[in-house]
Amino acid sequence: MQDMLEPENLFDPRNFDSVRRRFDVAETLPAWCYTSKKFYERERDRIFFKFWNCIGHQSRLPDVGSYISFNFCGVPLIVVRGQDREIRAFINSCPHRGSEIMEGEGTCRVMKCPYHAWAFELDGKLMATPLFEESATFKMADHGLKQIKLDLWAGMMWINLDLDAQDLKSYLGDLPERTKLWAADDMVCVSRREYPVAANWKLYLENFSDGYHVPFVHQHTLNFKKVAKRDFHDPSIHLGNYLMHYTYFDGTRGVREHQKKLPELDLPPELKVGTFFPVVHANTMMSFAIDMVSATEVYPDGPEKCTLVTSNLVPKSTADLPDFKEIFAQYMANGDVVRNEDVIAAQRQQKGLSSRFNGRGCFTPQDKLVHDYNLWILDRVIGNAAP
Template sequence: MPTPADVLDPAHFSKVRLPLDEAETLPAWCYVSEAFYQYEVERLFMKVWNFIGRADHIPNPGDYFTLTFVGVPLIIVRDRAGELRAFSNSCRHRGARVAEGEGNARAFVCPYHGWAYGLDGSLVAAPEMDLTKDFDTACNGLKPVRLETWAGFLFINFDPDAERLMDYLGDLPERLASYHFETMKQTFRREYILDCNWKIYAENAMEAYHVPMVHAKTLQKLKREMPPKVPSEGNWVGLHTKHTGSRALLAGDTGFPPIPTLDGLAGQGTYYTLTYPSTMFGCTIDCMWWFEVHPLGPEKMRLIVGGCFPEDITTRPDFEEVAQRYYKRWQISVGEDNDISEIQQIGIRSPLAVPGRLSYLEPLVHDIANWVLDHVLDEPTASEAVLAKAS
């Protein structure tokens, strides 16, 4: 199916908007079209809260890391007072990048003409600018980007008028409160570059329909039921599976004791949540892990997989030995998901690819598609349309 001239015409998505048992997937071109991707960047990623990792990745004053998110180069830094900040990684003189990689710095110095910026983003040195008329250093600091945290997790938002992070998350913090993420420590982090659309990876992570095939020799060996969708308020959706033992281990492996503070469903199995648009958490009885997705174009993405354990567990003398069993599970299952996502991208790129029907086991694939459309299209949102029809 070729990409239409008007990718925002609601008529293209009429069957996506139907109830799950009648609905189809997004058109294949939504996963390959540069035009549709640019609308996603403009109307979605530049307007919402995007997850970029853990605060304990930069624990000390002067610690920083850099990233490029949907084409915007950024610096994330902990300033001298210990406050976390985010800035555009672009010199206010002629735009050169002022920092790369990660590390610890006392200042950021532009490699082009030597302009220097403090950890608070202020311009502290601008060589040979004393003869420039009305030049004010106070007005030429690094451009700040909104950064807020929840339980040790970092989120950025490019829209200065967007709602607060906690309002955006809705009831997710309450639902996952008993894990006490803020007391956890990140001990695992891996990056991958994948040749697939970001939605393909998010959809795959939020359905269990693929497990018997894709994870036949790994996760399928764990006793489980098909996880039901959990009710949610705010910009997230999720599944919960009831089971015994940890879902962060392969069958036969032993690990750490359960987190003692877990209550309700948290103590009875595993939550799999998606914070829109592209952040997946796996929260099980003894740890948590995440999939952090950075879109790099319509058919490419960066995946960052991280894992956290309660800090007291990380001080055990046998922690590194036992933790390797968790890392093994994450790397094997992530590899399987990476492979199938790239295989799906190859097929969906075909000019003969058409929308498919959804199984009852894919409710969140349906939800993800409609959330994307709610934010990208000009039409009323799906929920508004239902209310209008009912009235």
């Protein structure tokens, strides 16, 4: 039973030897990787603080001065649209004595700290320090907000807390090219919804790349569309920081046969034979379907909790249809049922893995991508692989 408990030498590579075997004889990650605070903190530092993370569609910031503030793995952040209409991200902590500056979301002319009223321009420069003057030892220019990397792709905002990280375009590799015919950059975001999950963040991401559960967990929902086959990620073909699968089926899985459908996108026939599902490391699960593009962000919150946030994108011509709201409401209703099935599955798995008496699991050919994903995580958390 010793192996079931979180060991003292958590990060000793020998703890993971059996995970690193060929997938048909490999074991799953030890259960404590889904419950350990220490393991979670190492994932946070080496994965979420090093890789690019999606934080939603750029339309969240429609105007000059639009801002959002939120917590990312324990780091308070502000994202704001500047006078030049550029979107920038900053650490939401005052350079004076550390207070959080902005709360919630909205529109502002300047960002003003509530503690001693230091004010910052929308590009982060310090512009006012009430009752305190510049001097030989204090220059305003040295005390702006700490900026982090932010870039756009597929209309979505992506941030990176590592100032030395490679730029987003090279990080994504061939993904923008593979998906360019969906023209997601020109789409509009028609929904953004949050879902709390009482499970480790990895469980939901693993589930995303696991086709094995679909006939069972989604027996009465997704399974109405028979899957002809799945293509699995091949790192020699798929170049970039993502893990993908392509699921082949006819038509859309968004609604049932008798329900009204959104128009199909303007895609060549070879891209209309199913859905392309990339997991973009670290926090984003995307789907490129025949009628929409979706992105689900995962926000870990300690080892046993996370929040999912899903955005759906369609062409403006689709969103402008007179009956769009009615049709899309059905997509959302169906999507929520499927989502809930996956959330329940992840929460059940978390409960089982939390038992201490749980042994190490195994993989089948149909959940082989979960093994690939676990190896990716081990390379970052235990090994020294660079992003």
